[in-house]
Amino acid sequence: MQTVVIALGGNAILRPGQQGLYGEQLESIDRTADQIADVIARGNRVVVTHGNGPQVGAIVIQNDAGRDQVPAMPLDVCGSMSQGMLGYMIQQRLSAALHSRGAERCVTTVVTQARVDAEDPAFRRPSKPIGPFYSEEEARAKMRETDETWVDDAGRGWRRVVPSPDPLQIVESDAIRSLIANDVVVICVGGGGVPVVRDDEGLRGVEAVIDKDFASERLAREIDADKLLILTDVPQVMLNYGEPDEEPLDEVRLEEAEAYERQGQFGAGSMGPKVGACLRFVRHGGQAVVTSLDNASTALDGKAGTHFSR
């Protein structure tokens, strides 16, 4: 039985243009749970990871809106709240999807911390936008009152940016490993995990966000997973994306993929980190696949997606 880490993209929970209503999120999660349940019912051990961008953004807005009545929580705590929330919703719907297939499993969410290096260069250049847009005046006031960094986001308003350091360790991987060995389906590494650094007093949360694909890769390695399956909104990775000679990649070997990466084929935006995470996993001896949510099961049979191997 192979162990597969399935990293869900943002659209697995909330689709573009949706407001984030509870019902909308639950509906998307139901659709996602069906796909994951198919993978499990076909005899795979599965660990599910997921993003949390829109959800932690909403929690930050709520914390800000309520700050005259109750104290606002720091970003790391908001991240842990989003893990509880999304984990709860996913475990509930995934259990139901498994039940309807006669493939009962215990499905459990593990609140996850990802350790980063306090000296990671990312801390010197915050780059990841988080939370709501504000006016320049409000943003400048926030910068005076806090040590937050806010930037002008291409005319849409000012937005807070935080560092995105590289995950060095998934703190709870021992627990996750023992759960999957007992046939429990685990949901973890939500939003890439809560970023923590180690100091004399132990671990401490930091104001940052971790790329969920890199964190999922780190987890996949630590639990000796066989495959990393990154689900996004396109069925395959493209060469020469958007050009007349654009071409989908079916299978690609490490050296070849590294050559494409050096050519800048995968962009710095969405596909770059996904391919980067896949290549890391392949370098450590695993196999990785990028495809769309609807192709999850087919891709594991080798019939869809872009497959990365040594």
Added chain:
Amino acid sequence: MQTVVIALGGNAILRPGQQGLYGEQLESIDRTADQIADVIARGNRVVVTHGNGPQVGAIVIQNDAGRDQVPAMPLDVCGSMSQGMLGYMIQQRLSAALHSRGAERCVTTVVTQARVDAEDPAFRRPSKPIGPFYSEEEARAKMRETDETWVDDAGRGWRRVVPSPDPLQIVESDAIRSLIANDVVVICVGGGGVPVVRDDEGLRGVEAVIDKDFASERLAREIDADKLLILTDVPQVMLNYGEPDEEPLDEVRLEEAEAYERQGQFGAGSMGPKVGACLRFVRHGGQAVVTSLDNASTALDGKAGTHFSR
């Protein structure tokens, strides 16, 4: 090695009069983590459960305050958010406290659902106050717009009340059992667990709160724990509480305790459900102790607290 379920009272996280600032909560959790780490370092397998009253109250306020900007989440989802938040804080500080004792353990939070009966009579009489106080006018408007129940809370304003049904099953207990068998310290059943009912489509969250002591007892039974240790703000349960002949209880047998219970010795407020949960656990063959946070370790040696046994 005995397995102990430690149920933390509200003051283990936030003390009376505190506002709920992140720093205040972290400081209380540090003090609590020290006590729990002592229990673990002395060779006990520990599962930690906790309340979430002030925290879920704050999340409800934040959801309400931000509702013009982002959709508010239902109470079950707010509960899961509080589990993520408190679990994260407790696991981080408990790991540090264990590390400082040279007693390293993996400490992990499991997001927990507690199944209740949709026909539980509690659903017909919502009784548990939740969230902020509102004016009568606002409360009446809420009742018109939703199916919520609001009541006049003894002159302090109007407050929403929700049902408090009896927990029948801890949905994730298989996962919790396999974690403790692997020496993982588990934090779970936060706020009594998210209340869910089973219908044709699986489990579904309901607008209710579950008594965390009864939910902890249910968990203790399902994982075959040896002891249920309920930590509160007094070192012992009292007979004739507040009377001139008030008397602390050291050890009490089931029949004797049931007689006291019938006399109304333990009150319906704070101590009643705690003693009720202890007696349930004793009836199912376990041992139960009520004491204060600072006496946790001593109480397990039989040198403090009120001990319930067959």
